């Protein structure tokens with residue numbers, strides 16, 4: 305059964321193929337995912353990012369999972385955009401704790417043009433500390449994406465959230481196409497993309513397969529693929545959703561690794577409720593990136609010490625800054641898959 309030893313970069317996955325991966329016996333699925341992981345990465349290394357909410361709450365959108373939506377009563381206090389000095393202080397702390405990438409998140413439907421110079425200043429200053437920069441600010445126009453790129457932004461996060469078929473059950477204030485348009489602007493500006501979704505929102509396995517199929521069939525695989533496990537927050541419409549089987553979460557990670565073998569697959573929201581053993585299974589399934597050390601936007605995240613202890617127990621180490629990895633990955637991709645165009 306375990307014959308697959310080669311994992312090309314593909315953009316033509318069918319739903320049936322992805323569902324068939326989900327259906328594999330778990331040990332077989334983990335074996336294949338671990339092989340795919342080793343084809344492109346050193347499996348001992350895990351990329352470490354820190355995420356800071358630079359503008360919290362008060363968002364006009366209605367994402368059914370999100371405590372920052374103004375319309376839900378979740379106790380999140382809305383705040384204004386942080387000052388650059390305060391952001392820089394957090395970035396210095398993140399770097400001292402071992403993070404190599406610093407992500408700045410703002411609860412906006414989309415930034416106003418007048419917000420861009422201030423965010424651009426933050427990006428320039430954080431970059432000057434020697435950190436990679438990432439931002440998640442909502443929908444972007446082409447010119448806004450270009451301005452952020454010129455400020456030195458490395459990555460832009462914009463998730464698809466869920467299968468396009470299920471999207472309308474979760475979000476009503478913008479369309480899947482809006483998200484795809486922003487991702488196109490981000491790619492066109494030369495930014496690296498960070499794009500994934502959330503599982504455990506009541507979607508079916510077929511719909512989880514649909515999310516991963518859509519991500520893998522984008523014009524370029526996202527450089528980072530965050531796979532979030534729903535954090536149920538009282539006051540949001542998704543509070544009370546039936547919890548996803550942890551093994552199904554591991555399967556989702558493994559299928560993401562096989563479909564997008566050269567991308568960083570990131571354990572994101574929901575990691576604080578995962579046991580060390582479940583996280584270890586996720587690393588075996590090909591996860592190779594985490595957020596740590598800072599509150600994950602408005603939900604909890606394991607503290608730095610617990611993560612460092614887990615890395616020590618599992619024999620894992622933080623991945624060095626991305627430039628070296630990017631070179632290695634592109635060399636590997638070029639060698640193994642000559643002739644296949646892949647921007648990731």
Ligand code: SF4
Pocket residue numbers: 363364365366367370371372373410411412413442
């Ligand atoms: S997920 Fe983002 S866009 Fe949606 S409500 Fe929350 S902050 Fe707003």
